[in-house]
Every structure is written in C-alpha cells, then in structure tokens.
Amino acid sequence: MNAALPGHTASTGTDAATGQQATPETLLHVDNVSLEYRTAERVVRATHQVSFEVDRSDRFVLLGPSGCGKSTLLKAVAGFITPSEGEIRLAGQRIEEPGPDRIVVFQEFDQLPAWKTVIENVMFPLLASRTLKRAEALERARYYLEKVGLSAFADAYPHTLSGGMKARVAIARALAMQPKILLMDEPFAALDALTRRKMQEELLELWEEVRFTLLFVTHSIEEALVVGNRILLLSPHPGRVRAEINSHHFNLGSLGGVDFQASAQRIHRLLFDEGEEPVLERPVDFQHLRIAY
Amino acid sequence: MSLSPPLREEYEVVLEPFTQAELARDISLAQRIWQQAWVRKGVILIALAIIWELAARWQNNDLLLPSFLQTASAFVDGIASGELLSKVWISLTVLVKGYLIGILLAFGLTTLAVSTQLGRDLLSTLTAMFNPLPAIALLPLSLLWFGLGENSLIFVLVHSVLWALALNTYAGFLGVSETQRMAGRNYGLRGLRFVWYILIPAALPSILAGLKIGWAFAWRTLIAAELVFGASSGKGGLGWYIFQNRNELYTDKVFAGLAAVILIGLLVENLLFNTFERLTIKRWGMQR
Numbered sequence: 001m002n003a004a005l006p007g008h009t010a011s012t013g014t015d016a017a018t019g020q021q022a023t024p025e026t027l028l029h030v031d032n033v034s035l036e037y038r039t040a041e042r043v044v045r046a047t048h049q050v051s052f053e054v055d056r057s058d059r060f061v062l063l064g065p066s067g068c069g070k071s072t073l074l075k076a077v078a079g080f081i082t083p084s085e086g087e088i089r090l091a092g093q094r095i096e097e098p099g100p101d102r103i104v105v106f107q108e109f110d111q112l113p114a115w116k117t118v119i120e121n122v123m124f125p126l127l128a129s130r131t132l133k134r135a136e137a138l139e140r141a142r143y144y145l146e147k148v149g150l151s152a153f154a155d156a157y158p159h160t161l162s163g164g165m166k167a168r169v170a171i172a173r174a175l176a177m178q179p180k181i182l183l184m185d186e187p188f189a190a191l192d193a194l195t196r197r198k199m200q201e202e203l204l205e206l207w208e209e210v211r212f213t214l215l216f217v218t219h220s221i222e223e224a225l226v227v228g229n230r231i232l233l234l235s236p237h238p239g240r241v242r243a244e245i246n247s248h249h250f251n252l253g254s255l256g257g258v259d260f261q262a263s264a265q266r267i268h269r270l271l272f273d274e275g276e277e278p279v280l281e282r283p284v285d286f287q288h289l290r291i292a293y
Numbered sequence: 294m295s296l297s298p299p300l301r302e303e304y305e306v307v308l309e310p311f312t313q314a315e316l317a318r319d320i321s322l323a324q325r326i327w328q329q330a331w332v333r334k335g336v337i338l339i340a341l342a343i344i345w346e347l348a349a350r351w352q353n354n355d356l357l358l359p360s361f362l363q364t365a366s367a368f369v370d371g372i373a374s375g376e377l378l379s380k381v382w383i384s385l386t387v388l389v390k391g392y393l394i395g396i397l398l399a400f401g402l403t404t405l406a407v408s409t410q411l412g413r414d415l416l417s418t419l420t421a422m423f424n425p426l427p428a429i430a431l432l433p434l435s436l437l438w439f440g441l442g443e444n445s446l447i448f449v450l451v452h453s454v455l456w457a458l459a460l461n462t463y464a465g466f467l468g469v470s471e472t473q474r475m476a477g478r479n480y481g482l483r484g485l486r487f488v489w490y491i492l493i494p495a496a497l498p499s500i501l502a503g504l505k506i507g508w509a510f511a512w513r514t515l516i517a518a519e520l521v522f523g524a525s526s527g528k529g530g531l532g533w534y535i536f537q538n539r540n541e542l543y544t545d546k547v548f549a550g551l552a553a554v555i556l557i558g559l560l561v562e563n564l565l566f567n568t569f570e571r572l573t574i575k576r577w578g579m580q581r
C-alpha cells in the first residue's frame with residue numbers, strides 16, 4: 001500500500017514522496033478498524049474506522065470519555081474481539097485470537113488467580129504458554145518481582161495483598177512474559193489516588209529500564225499526559241479518532257505547569273466541545289500537533 | 294438565620310510515643326479453647342447424649358429406646374469383635390467406588406456443557422429429569438440389570454451423586470468472572486487445559502459444596518439400599534447389620550449401627566472435607 005490511509009498520522013519516519021508507512025520500528029498497525037458488539041436487542045457499533053500505529057518502545061495512550069470504544073479497541077488488539085471491518089497486525093502478523101505475546105493488565109483485582117501465591121502468579125503465564133521450563137520461569141519471575149519491589153511477598157496469597165500490590169504483581173506477571181506489546185486497560189482506576197500516583201511513577205521507571213512497548217487505556221487526561229508519549233483522542237458514539245497528540249515531554253513533575261495545563265485544556269476542548277477553535281494567544285507549534293481528518 | 298456551623302478554634306496535639314497500653318493483647322486461655330470448633334461441637338454432642346440418657350431412663354423400655362450407655366456398650370462390643378468394623382469397611386468400599394465414578398462422570402458432563410451448546414442443553418435436560426428421581430426407586434431396576442452383586446449398588450450410588458454434583462459444578466463454572474476467563478485465554482489456555490487450570494480452581498467452593506451434597510446422598514442411599522434389599526454378594530454392609538439386628542430385636546445393636554452411620558458422617562465432614570477446605574479455599578481467601 002503506497003497511499004497514506006485517511007486518518008493515518010504522518011510520522012517523521014515516513015517518506016513523503018512515496019508515502020510508505022512501515023518503518024522497521026512500527027510494531028502495531030490498526031487499519032480502519034470498526035468494532036461491533038451485540039446486546040440482546042441489537043448490534044451496536046463501538047468504533048468506526050479507527051487507524052493508528054504504535055512504534056517500538058512507544059507509550060501509546062487511548063484516551064476518551066466512556067462510550068468511545070477504547071477498552072473495546074484494546075480487547076480487539078488483544079484478540080478477544082474480531083473487527084467487523086479492517087484489520088490489526090502485530091509485527092506484520094494478523095491478530096486472530098488471544099495469545100501470550102500480548103499480555104493484558106486488567107482493571108479488576110481478580111485477574112490474579114487467588115489459588116496461586118505471588119511468585120506462582122508471576123510464573124503462571126510462562127508455564128501455561130509453555131514458554132519456559134519451571135526452573136527458568138522461577139528465575140525470571142523472581143527477577144521481575146524484584147523489579148516491582150515485591151520480593152518479600154513472593155509466597156503470599158493475593159487476598160492478603162493491598163490493591164497497589166496486586167496491581168504491581170499483575171504488571172510483573174505481564175513483564176515476565178516479555179511480550180511484544182503490553183496492553184493495559186485502566187489498570188490504576190480501581191486504586192486510591194495516592195497509590196495511583198505512585199504506580200504511575202513506578203510504571204515510568206520500569207519503562208526507563210525495560211523499554212517495553214505499551215498500549216494504555218485511560219479516561220483521565222492527566223494520566224494520559226503523564227504516562228504516554230503519544231495520545232490518541234477518541235470521541236464517543238461511535239468511537240472515532242479525534243486527534244493524536246504528543247506528550248513525550250511531560251512527566252509527573254510537569255503536573256501544574258503552564259504547558260501541561262494548556263495541553264490538558266486543549267484535550268478537554270477537543271473531546272467535549274464540538275465548537276470552533278478559540279483564538280490562541282501564542283502561535284501554535286506545529287511540531288507538537290498532529291490532527292487526524 | 295442561615296444553618297452554617299459555628300467557627301471553632303483550630304488546635305494541634307503533640308503526640309508522644311504510645312505507652313499507655315499494649316498495642317495488641319493476648320486472648321485468654323478460656324477464649325482460645327472455646328474458639329476451637331471441635332470443643333464447641335463436642336459440648337453439643339455431650340449435651341445431646343445426656344438428654345438421650347435421661348429420656349431413655351424415663352422411658353424405661355429397652356426394646357423401644359435403649360439408653361446412651363447401653364448403645365455405647367453395644368457399639369464397643371461390635372468393634373471389639375470386629376463385626377461392626379468389617380461391615381463398615383464393606384459399606385465404605387462400595388461407597389468410594391460409586392462416588393469416584395460419579396465424580397468422573399459429573400466432570401465429563403460439565404466440561405461438555407461448558408464447551409458446547411448441545412452439552413449445555415444435555416446437562417440441563419438430564420439433571421431436570423433425573424435429579425428428582427430417588428435413587429432407591431431405581432434399585433429394583435438395577436437389580437434386574439446388574440444382578441445381586443455390588444454393581445447394582447454402584448449404579449444406584451452413581452445416580453445419587455452425579456446430578457447434584459454436575460449441577461453445582463456447572464453453576465460454579467458459570468460463576469467464574471469474565472476477567473479471570475480473559476486472563477486464562479490471554480495466556481493461551483484452551484479447552485481442557487483452560488478447564489483444569491482456570492475453571493476448576495475458580496469454581497472450587499461450588500464444587501466442594503456439590504461434593505459434600507453428593508457424599509451425603511450417596512451414604513444415605515447406600516444404607517437405605519442395604520437395609521431394604523439386604524446383602525449383596527453374600528457379604529452385608531452396615532445397612533444389613535442394622536436390618537439383621539432389628540429382625541432379632543437387638544435394639545441396642547440397631548442403635549449402635551445407626552450411631553456408626555452418624556459417626557462416619559461426622560468424621561468425613563469434619564476430617565476430610567473441612568481439612569480439604571482449610572488447605573484450599575480458606576487458605577486462598579475464596580471462602581471465609
């Protein structure tokens with residue numbers, strides 16, 4: 001395919017003359033994906049022709065209000081839902097069913113089997129997918145458990161852990177599989193605000209070390225700006241791409257800064273006001289702006 | 294006049310290290326003893342025995358109602374002579390065989406129900422038809438089909454275990470949360486491995502409840518079958534012991550046999566099932 005897809009972001013790696021989009025770093029292609037789900041009475045269109053690309057070591061965030069299909073998109077990338085239109089390709093291969101190369105960190109606490117200890121939980125995907133033998137799985141599990149700081153709790157059962165600790169175990173379990181892409185569906189939404197901030201910080205530190213590729217779903221504008229380096233804005237009913245925004249220059253320390261507030265307000269306007277753009281006091285820096293038509 | 298509260302003064306307290314009392318206190322010995330379940334249950338049993346003894350003394354009729362002490366001595370005699378123990382052993386071996394076959398069939402049926410639409414319909418239709426059917430009503434039929442041997446008893450036992458266990462297991466499987474299922478599929482688990490690694494442990498509280506109900510039905514059915522239809526293949530079990538002694542009007546031995554039935558029920562419940570629960574679902578936090 002030579003022509004750029006409608007709604008496809010023009011990344012700096014694209015050859016402007018030929019319009020080729022597949023650089024060696026692009027890991028995930030979501031092409032014109034429409035998703036539908038059935039209820040008892042009818043079939044509802046959750047997303048409509050959404051396209052985006054995730055590069056290696058990206059922290060790509062899907063942001064939007066409820067009803068914009070972001071969780072549905074994540075589940076489609078994981079393989080739980082088949083697109084009714086378009087296709088999803090991970091490292092060139094079409095995604096058809098769930099697999100251990102795309103590990104999901106869910107929001108609910110019962111994603112961790114209660115009948116396994118923490119270390120067994122971290123080993124479980126490795127053993128279940130027959131990736132490693134028991135001894136090597138144990139070693140790798142200990143390594144990643146150490147990374148999230150829970151080595152002391154290796155033999156505890158999940159019901160004895162706090163919410164933040166369970167989230168950390170879920171992340172360690174996902175990282176231990178060393179998946180091609182790590183999918184997170186609002187993983188910190190069920191935690192209290194202080195723990196959530198701590199977890200965001202730890203996630204960013206982990207990323208600095210391991211440099212995994214992340215696809216993160218959230219409904220919080222601040223979380224998106226802090227955690228992500230690129231944000232895809234989706235507008236609801238049905239979910240369509242509204243904008244793609246860079247946020248690589250923000251981190252937890254930028255909260256409250258002028259640029260941060262300006263970006264947050266811009267995102268809020270893009271998501272909730274369908275009106276015209278207001279007159280800007282400063283000239284827009286087009287390097288930081290990517291809009292999908 | 295507006296209803297806003299008055300403005301009070303702010304204050305701060307300088308906190309010294311807390312030494313006025315212990316942060317944690319030990320429970321007294323009496324309370325710790327009373328917390329043990331077997332102590333409380335033992336007290337209940339002793340109270341029941343005392344009431345029984347008093348009632349029997351007041352009735353004063355050995356044939357109708359032997360006292361607790363008379364039953365106890367008949368029980369001890371039975372064990373000392375080995376008669377009671379061998380009868381119990383015969384009953385239990387038949388029971389275990391029927392129980393295990395019932396468990397295997399229940400899991401097969403439920404796995405089918407979880408994976409296919411036809412299996413689901415099959416399970417619900419079969420359980421609706423056969424669950425209300427008393428196992429004893431099937432005994433004449435099974436005697437006709439399998440003869441007077443052990444197999445007819447095993448057939449009846451399987452019937453009494455299978456439907457209750459299948460229903461409970463299926464309900465347990467349906468109750469496994471969507472997140473756990475998605476996590477299992479995420480790791481690449483499918484089919485039987487999915488059932489074994491995810492569904493069965495997640496549904497274990499329901500499965501255990503089904504196992505306990507199945508055990509109770511099976512034990513009850515076995516004693517009744519032996520009582521009503523006598524010995525199987527020349528050697529009688531506990532029900533036959535009760536039946537024989539009733540014919541010979543040894544009521545204290547009848548009561549000793551009944552006490553054996555009750556005791557075995559208590560032992561299996563408290564030793565086997567409770568220990569299993571403690572090591573699994575209570576340790577995992579899945580059940581209080």
